[in-house]
Amino acid sequence: MSSDMRLPTIARPSVQVAVVMERQARPNQWEAWRFKLIDVVPAEPAFGSAPRVLRDDGTFQRKLYPGFTVELFRDEAEGYHLNLASGAPVWFVVWRSDDEDPSVAWPETVSVSYTEAGRWLDAQERVDNVPLPADIVAWLQGFTEEHYRPEPKQRRRPQSFLAPGDRQ
Template identity: 65%
Template sequence: MPRPCVEVAVVLEREASPNVWEDWRFRIVEVVEQQEAFGREPRLLHDDGRIARWMFPAFRLELFRDEAEGYYLNLSSGQPVWFVMWRIDDEDPSRATVEQVSLSYNEAGRWLDAQERVDNVPLQPPLVAWLQAYTAEHYKPEPKKRQRPASFVSPDARIAHAGLKGDKAPE
């Protein structure tokens, strides 16, 4: 059975000399559903010398059952978002490229742990509903395990749990 998916395009903006410390500043402007007119290759949309915008089309985003917890965390944040991972070109720091798009909070966390650049932009309401339906069907929270209060655990078990051997107290 095919996975639910959506194809999107990402708009990235570059600002020239935003302050005395930076030559360039990049930000993700929006993520929109792919249209046939966007084509399949990145293209420059606008450049007035100060602000330039590029469109990176044709990102296929599939939903995976093992990411359901990440979708749930995104949805329960209060403002569901797209997570977009992008990189500055090593040879030309005035250029950047969009690498991946996700709806999983956990996946975005893994990217950040790997020192990648990740921005987020709001998820459109129709796609929020789509993601909620998928998450409701596939996300099952781990059942909470009841911990017995220490007063109900035998003294030997308390010592074993604390890493002590026998009846001796640590020296």
């Protein structure tokens, strides 16, 4: 293959979103700051590309973080199915805080995969969630129906048919 040939890029279904987080000063005597995921909203050109403060009254500050792309991958279809099957589908948002300045936190990434969120939690990440709007649920449902194939159930041999050393 010549070096000037390019592989075709595969366009994945995706949606552009922004994350809204809230910071509360001195929520109790043990915490200096508390952070909360408020919403994930469709991206708008007016949001720009830099985070910006929406409101700040000295106690509560709401900040908008634009520029997140949520892509759907066929190999994550089971995670999408689990999210949809939960009865209350959600956005999953990983966020971090600054070790040197505990008054600062920011979202890192956004997903709709239950299994991806589980991997983040296993890695000790902070993961919060907020409900998915109906149009995103429909979009995710369409993709999941097209790509999710449950693994066939395998019949387990009754324990009585196994040698005693092979039994659990």
